[in-house]
Amino acid sequence: MSNQAEQDPMAKATIAAEELYHIRETYFPANPDEKISKLQTESDLALKLLDSVPPEQRKLPMQRAAYEYLRGKILDVFPDYRKEAEDHLSKAVKLNPSLADAWLCLGNCIWKKEDLSAAKNCFTLALSKGPNKKILCQLSMLERRMAQGTENEAELIEESIHHAKEAITLDVKDGNSWYNLGNACLTSFFVTGAWDHSKLLQSLKAYQNAEKDERMKSNPDLYFNNATVNKYLENYERALRGFEAAALKDPGLNAGEEVQKMVNLLDKLENMLRGHARAKRLASLASSLGAVNLSSSYKQATIDLLVEGLNKAVAVVGKVVFFIKHEGVAPLYYLVCDSNQICFILSLYGTRNDAIKEGDQLSLLEPYYRYIDFSWKGKHYQFKSIRVDFLEQVLVNGKALSPRQAVPTSIFAQHKP
Structure with a gap:
């Protein structure tokens, strides 16, 4: 801590507020x-420090704005909406409309009470003060939230991706910006009908870039989200490693259950294959x-003639031995x-479970x-696997499935406002 911070209550309160948010982002007890x-304990201490700012140092509009912003920020550290936080942050932006951080904080606060358009207005006003990666990420995240269930969902998600990419151009090493882009691409994949796997691969690449930042x-x-994408892509070993890492970092996530x-x-799957591999049936x-x-x-082929990955212009014909419940x-x-x-x-995606039966x-x-071949916790998994993403890729007893048999596929990323 600098000498100035030791003497200056305002600087001390600012540092306390930063530490408070660091706890929020990094402390995950069971x-x-x-x-x-x-x-609660740390925010009470931060508010005490703020109260020790002498009245003469919070008289001028700029000083008062900084004081109100800090008070609102400290009160808004909790996951639930606090009206008191909104009141202080509103005062801050009235006293100093060019305080971008206060607009950002006010937007986050209002978001918690589900007033999404007012929150977006705050982020837009914050951005008007100059380019800022943090604000762009929050705006991108909010746009995904606003897109849910709307008619122009895909359009809004594209806007979200645009803002996520804009944040990265401001700082290509910022892990949070890459993480946000990963979430945006993941959302886009499902909103646009879960057909464009390149969106999922973009998502994975963005998460990998995010991991390069020590702070992430x-x-x-x-x-958790990285593991979720890997699970969907049937990269089983990577998914297991990711879920295990998430469970160690935050026991409150259901990552341990996912493992x-x-x-x-x-x-x-292993037992099924072993149990039926030599059956007379x-x-x-x-x-x-x-x-x-x-x-x-x-061209008709048997499983041993397939190449790893997509087999274009090839068809495999087989009989269903068993439906595996999980x-x-x-x-x-x-x-x-x-x-x-x-x-x-x-593994069949996007299809109802009554569309295909044994025999x-x-x-x-x-x-x-894919030829799955890896070990996990002393157990070796090895099996041949075919993945089909759409019901148009399956003929059952020589006939195409009806569109009524289709179901949308979706997975959900973890991300908090």
């Missing part, structure tokens, strides 16, 4: 009430695979065997093939 209690190491949501769910699922299922009239643009919502998992009696796991013959068009 019991969330402990965090609120710590914030304490952000559990970053690890357990994934391990349960992987164990189930496979021979009869494989021999009952009928000829399929596929359009000439598809704790998650999406995807649907099936044990399928091809004409060579080789079993694989099919059905499937033609999987342009399948995405």
Whole structure:
């Protein structure tokens, strides 16, 4: 602390407010009430310091504005809306309308009472004082929140991505800006119909860039969201590592449960494959695979002929051996065997769970093939996997599925205002 800060109560209160927000961003005890209690204690101390500012040092409008801003900021550190915080922040911007930080803080405060358009107005006014990465990130996040359920949702999400990218151009090393862009791309992926995987890959890249910033190491949501995308892309090992890291950083997140769910699922998939791989039933299922009239643009192949990744203009024909129930919502998992009696796991997205049943013959068009092979906590997982993202890629008993069988796929990122 500088000598000036030691003598100057205003400087001391400013430092105390910064430390208070540092606690909010980095302290995640197992019991969330402990965090609120710590914030309460620290904010009381910060307010005491602020009260020690002599009256003559808060007389002039500029001084008074700084004082009101700091008081509002300290009161607004809690997750719930506080009218008292809004009152002080409103006074600050009236006394000094060019105080961008006060506009930003007021916007965050108003957001908590769900007055989204007023919050956006505050962020826009804050930005009018000059470019600022923090404000751009908050505006980007708010736009995603405002987009939910609106007719022009995709348009608003694009605006959110634009502001997220603008923040990065101001400081390419800022982890929070990259994290915010990752969340924006993730939201965009689902809003636009979950078909453009490049959006998901952009999201992962942004999260990886965010992780390079030391300050982001304490952000559990970053690890949780990164793991969520990896889980959706069936990068099982990376997802498990990410969820475990998030659980260690914030026990309050359900990341530990996510790890357990994934391990349960992987164990189930392994057991299914092992249990059915040599079953006599496979021979009869494989021999009952009928000829399929596929359009000439598809070449029929068995699982062992597929290449890693997307297999364009290829179709795999197989029989459903088993529907595998699990704790998650999406995807649907099936044990399928091809004409060579080789079993694989099919993960099917965007389709209702009554669309396909055991014994059905499937033609999987342009399948995405992965050979899963990794170890986790002393257990080795190894299986062939085909992923299908849309019901248009599946023929059941030679027929296309009806659009009524489609369901939207979505996953939700963790992000707090």
